[in-house]
Structure formats: structure tokens, C-alpha cells
Amino acid sequence: MWSDIFYPHNPKRREQLIRKSQQFQDLMEGNFEATNQLIDVMNKHLNCSFQHITLNESATLRDNCNVMIECMHKIQAVVEKIDKKLKEKLEPTLYEKLKVLNLSLPPEEFKDISIAIKTVCGVEGLTATAVVSILIRTGDILANITSKFVKIGAGTLACVGLAVVFIGIDMIVEAILGSIERDNLEKALKEYDDALTEFKPASLEYQRNIMKVQVKIEEFKN
Secondary structure (H helix, E strand, O other): OHHHHHOOOHHHHHHHHHHHHHHHHHHHHHHHHHHHHHHHHHHHHOOOOOOOOOOOOOOOHHHHHHHHHHHHHHHHHHHHHHHHHHHHHOOHHHHHHHHOOOOOOOHHHHHHHHHHHHHHHOOOOHHHHHHHHHHHHOHHHHHHHHHHHHHHHOOOOOOHHHHOOOOOHHHHHHHOOOOOHHHHHHHHHHHHHHHHHHHHHHHHHHHHHHHHHHHHHHHHHO
């Protein structure tokens, strides 16, 4: 490329852009996978009927964000509804014990919690109680990852680079070629850095907590 002669650091910038784009896409894929795992847990143990979501690599970043946002809002609505009803049915001290549920909870207290959950969700037992407990505790984490998708999907962090993150690396590079490629590359790299600074920790926290849900369920099964 002629621009590489005049701007010898451009090839390195393009490589950095490709790596950052892949990082972003990996995080998105991980979030979709984690959400589907959460859906499986809620469908199996809380009588929910959520549908799996699919990352569409032919769609825009905004379209994929909207899929996640819509799904997360539905999940949050169910969790908030359960949380509100349990607050009404349980004594404050017992509600707090539900939030930090452990296997050493006295049998009579666990029974009271289990009865309340059966009334609210139509299910009972250790596993259902554990799922409800974890979902209530992770409400802030669900809200946090949703807010990141809203921000990115709205375009506040998206310009030329992020806008085509799922369409292909070649299109990203092609979109920023030209006489001012260096400036566009630097702009796109900064955009990725800004987005990853916010999106990566929120995504990893979200994915770790979905894994914890699975671990906690197994703990209460044994």
C-alpha cells in the first residue's frame, strides 16, 4: 500500500486493530454463551421458557447488542418480580439469609424459604432455592452488563472500527484506507481501547458469575 510508504507504522496499527477486533468479538461470543447457560438454568429450575439467543456474525454490532439487551431485560424482569414477591413474603432477616444462602442454614429456616419460593415460582427444593438466591445476589451484575451493551449498541463507543466488528476484518481495514489512514487507524484503535476498558471487565465478571451459578447448583445437589 502506498500509505505504508508514507506511514510505515500503519501495518502495525492494522495488526493491532485486527487483534482488538477479535478480542471484542470473543467477549461478545462469551456473553451470548453465558446468557444461554443462564437461560438453561432458569428454564430447568424456575419453570421459565426463555429462548436461546444467537450471535449473528453477518449482522451489525448494534443488531447483536439489541438481541442481548432484549433478552437481558426479560431475564431482569423475571428476577425483579421474584425478588419483590419474596421480600413481601419473608421476614427481613430471613430474606437476607436467602441472599447469602449456605448449606448450614437451619432446617426450619430453609423450610420457610422453600415454601415462599414454591408460592412465588411454583418450584421447591435445594436447587431451586440456590438458583433464586444467586439470581437475586447477581442483580447488579446483570444490570451492569446490560448497560454496557446499551452504551455500545447506542453508538456512544462505536465509530468506524466497532461498527463493522462482525462483518469482517477486511471491511474494517478497507473502511479506513485512504490518504488519512493513519488518523483513522489511530481513531479506531482508541475506540477499541475505550470500549474494551469498559466492556472487558464487565463481560468477564458476568461470565464468571454464570459459572458460579453452575458450581453452586452442583454444591446443593451433592
